[in-house]
Amino acid sequence: MNRILFDQFQRTEKFKKICSNYNKEKSQLIQGLNEEGLAYLACNLLDTSDKILILTSSEAKSKKYEEIIRAYTEHSERLQPKEFILYNVDALSKDVEYKRANLLNNILNKRKCIVTASINSIITRVMSKDRFKESIIELKYGDSYDLNELRSNLIKLKYERVDAIEGVGQFSVRGGIIDIFSPSEANPFRVEFFDDEVDSIRLIDLKTQRSVKNIKSAKILPCSDILFKKEEIKIILSEIEKDYDKQSQNQSLSKEAFKNLKNLYKSYQDKLMGGMGIENADLLIPFIKESFSNIIDYFEDDSILLLDEPERIFEELNDLNESFQLKYTELFERGEIFSNQSEVYISEHELLTKISKKPFISINGKEKIIKTDDSVHMLFKEAPSYYGKIEELSKDLNRLKYKGYKVDIILSTYESCRKLYNLLNDYECTTTLSKDTNAAESGQVVIAPGELTKGFEYYDNKLLVLTENEVLGSVKRKSRKTKKRKGAAIEIFTDLKVGDYVVHEHHGIGQYIG
DSSP, X not given: OOOTTHHHHHTSHHHHHHHHHHHTTOOEEEESOOHHHHHHHHHHHTTTOSEEEEEESSHHHHHHHHHHHHHHOSOEEEEOOOXXXXXXXXXXXXXXXXXXXXHHHHHHHOSOEEEEEEHHHHSSOEEOHHHHHHHOEEEETTOBOOHXXXXXXXXXXXXEEOSSOOSTTEEEEETTEEXXXXXXXXXXXXXXXETTEEEEEXXXXXXXXXXXXXXXXXXXXXXXXXXXXXXXXHHHHHHHHHHHXXXXXXXXXOHHHHHHHHHHHHHHHHHHHTTOOOSOGGGGGGGGGGGEEOGGGGSOTTSEEEEESHHHHHHHHHHHHHHHHHHHHHHHHTTOSOGGGGOOSOOHHHHHHHHHTSOEEEESOOSSSOOOSEEEEOOEEEOOOOTTOHHHHHHHHHHHHHTTOEEEEEESSHHHHHHHHHHHHHTTOOOEEOSSOOOOOTTEEEEEEOOXXXXXXXXXXXXXXXXXXXXXXXXXXXXXOOOOOTTOOOOOOTTOOTTOEEEETTTEEEEOOO
């Protein structure tokens, strides 16, 4: 983890109080955090707990938190919402399923991770973490395996058998050679057998089919977060039959609806009895939902759960459930869904129960739905922007130093840092240039290279963080696709004024002179 800015924050009384509440297993409310503040707090808390889940009301916020956190640490992950269709289909995109399966593995096995997730991404159920662990196949060099059983197990884990693998979730068999592309890997495994003994395991390049490196073992993940056991399929078939018998006797059912129901029943029977399963397996979970879990359960009891505006989270949860019920009612009347399939999503009560088992932190909550044991107020504000006006920046920095502020300016390259250091020096603003990203002390300005894209002000601790976005933000533009015509000039500096400072992608900071 990039240690910049962390040590000084972790010495503050408010952060110490948050950690003390966590250690005492107290739930707590934190007010005054903006998005940058929440992400910054989460990264600091990773020194207290190895696993952190940030739950948001929207996918847009989940993505934003992931991006901010990734600038601080490599331990940033995002749970994507799965594609879910409320009727029987023959094919769904598998990419998200693969990513979700890989993330579940990371939660269980990575030493540290911060996971951001929208309520939409955790609203469905998944197999229990014990079942997920049991489903993982590990092949080791020198060990013996039944090849027929291995092929059968790969199909149970939802791998597709093909002649030659082209992507994740596939496997191929050629004599004693098995290629397998697990969701956890950037390259496929090639496992060679001598009789039933593993003779070699290699990672191979998908395009060239050449070896990337030899390895001693291969860990093969399931290709989905939902797997059923044989006995569960039998229970599901039995429950579907009961639903079919009950619904087919409904006198108000139209002829078309009865025909749809009969076709649906036959489709489920054919696929499940034939061992094919169904694409949208979430629809089967309500028949045996006690055997399944939620992604929140993958986090140990000492993990930290951050709820970003919990009232909005539960409002979105209720909206999703209401929307689901409207669609369900329409399909039920048409005979295109069974009665027991009305509880695909988790309820408000289920979510509250799961949250209460973790040391959770409510961020900017109103205590209407979730009550907490203690509260902390932390004032995080948006950092000021200077739009390339270095003289104005230098005056503000001198004023802030006099007030005892700690100012960290994070730019993308050391060369940019050096140029800004010289420019500020010209305006009689003394700063410290750092290569190893030492954080500023009271009354000090430190300029250092880093990956942050947006700054913040933590008012309580007199801490200001500025990035290129604030120092030179007005002249950073998204590139526009422009058709070039012979002899036509492309004007891109029309908004610049003489004397403005700009940042160049390759050359760092410069001054526009006309």
